[in-house]
Amino acid sequence: MALWDVIKRECHRLISRPLYIYCMVLGPLFCYIFFTTIMSSGIPVNMPVGLVDQDLTSTSRQIARNLDAFEQTAIVAHYPTVNDASTAMQQGKIYGFYYIPKGTSAKAQAQRRPTLSFYTNNSYLVAGSLLFKDMKMMSELASGAAARQVLYAKGATENQAIAYLQPVTIDTRLLNNPWINYSIYLNNTFVPGILMLLIFIVTVYSIGVEIKEGTAREWLKIGNRSIYLSLAGKLFPQTIIFFLMGILYNVYLYGFLHFPCNSGIIPMLFATFCFVLASQSVGIVMISALPSLRLGLSFASLWGVLSFSMCGLSFPAIAMHPLLQGLSVLFPLRHYFLIYANQALNGYSMFYAWSNYMALFIFMLLPLLLASRLKKALIYYKYIP
16 A cells, blocks of 8 residues: 555654654653753742842831842842942843832831832843832832831821721732743743644655655655655654654643643643644645755744744734734644633633634645645755755
8 A cells, every 4th residue: 555655664764864753752852841840930939139228227127128038039139339239230140129228217207208219120021020020019018018107106097007008909810820830821832832843844854855865756656656645654653753742741731740721631632633733734835835955944943933922922912013913823833822722721612712723724734735836846856955
């Protein structure tokens, strides 16, 4: 049977070339462990900040102790002046510093509105944002504590003081990821995104190397000169391996690390299978459009890296330029990300993600449009180093 003969030929090629083993098994395994380990704490903790305390009173020391008590903030150095602290921040020794000017305590007691200042280096977006939140909260708490002492001095009771300082109580409820765990949010897209990038590269390489080495006609001949049988036989072993790696990361994330999966793991396994097929189909389109190993791999790498930005993980797609919002549908990772958010995080049924499944299915059909072009390239294209 022609299909079986092509499958056996491809299995032999996969085993005989260590590059395939690395890209299909070792590479994904390394990335799974690397990304989940590097963010094992969920959010960054004990990020270094500096303190400029020119007040040197019990009040300023209490503020410093409370700031240092925040999980994400660690006061690692005291500086005499703002210039010294700013220099240390520019040198990368600290991510920010808190400034308590001289006379802060006295001004607070005299109701003369002292000023507390804090500076963060937002060149490091995550570190700067988290430290900004901690320092701002500390400033608000210090302001509230000073105002409370004044109210106490005027004879107000504790309930009256609290009602004045916080007339409206905020009841905050964080849905789906109440721990604000960055690993849960990022790795559920980073990990399949890396797998998708490797699928692009392996698919393009496995077809492009046939053209480069002049074995494309032999491959087609074994497949009864049918481009569909030849592609199916070549990609079938890769599909099995990549889907097994997809099963592995699902079990690892949802079973071992206990990431939220409110829909159950079966729908996510189905989404992963569709994602693998869609990624392989896009890889076929890439090498069909640019039937050169060099150009095809460049296309695959570029498109794979752009997927991480265009999927809406790092920057919301709805906030992008309308043109970029439209282009985001051309990336399989975007649709997988939305399926994950709808099903695993929100626990919705597949009905609410039908458009994304339909998009992945359309990706699977794209090679049909370029199959004849690819077949001509396999027969007539001459590789130019």
